[in-house]
Amino acid sequence: MSAGTEVLLVLTNLPDADSADRVTTAVLESRAAACVNRLPACASTYWWKGAIEHAAEIPLLIKTTRAAYPALEAALRKTHPYEVPEIIAVPVxxxxxxxxxxxxxxxxPPSN
Structure with a gap:
């Protein structure tokens, strides 16, 4: 497999089912991802603007390639409701x- 087709697992968390659906649809329709797994809600605890926050979040596991990652990140940034979304790519x-x-x-990308 070439460097561009190296598979990545991208992790992100969304605040609710509606935003998880919007993000999933956006990354799949743009062909920036081959598959998205939506996991059950989890409890997240994190620092935000100097305070510890607690939230229920919906994790997404997104499968893409290194070549498609820039388009995936752009789609996530455009559709994700968080000011600073978690977008972490792990090589497979x-x-x-x-x-x-x-x-x-x-x-x-589809050939024309």
């Missing part, structure tokens, strides 16, 4: 070759 060190190839195929 190993995986089923057919699955990794599928992620690469599904994030390629």
């Amino acid at each position: 060190a190993a995986g089923l070759p057919a699955y990794l190839a599928w992620v690469a195929d599904e994030t390629r």
Whole structure:
């Protein structure tokens, strides 16, 4: 697999189901992601503007490639409701070759 087709797992959290749906639709429709898993709500505790905050959040696990990552980040920044959204990309060190190839195929821009 070339550097551009290296698969990444991108993590983000959303405040509610509606925003999770909007973000999921945006990244898939833009072909910036091949797949998004929405996990059940979790409890998050974090520092924000000098205070400890507590929130229920919906985690998303997004599969993309290094080449598609800039478009994914742009779509997330455009649709995410947080001022500073969590957007963390982790390289996938190993995986089923057919699955990794599928992620690469599904994030390629459509040929015209």
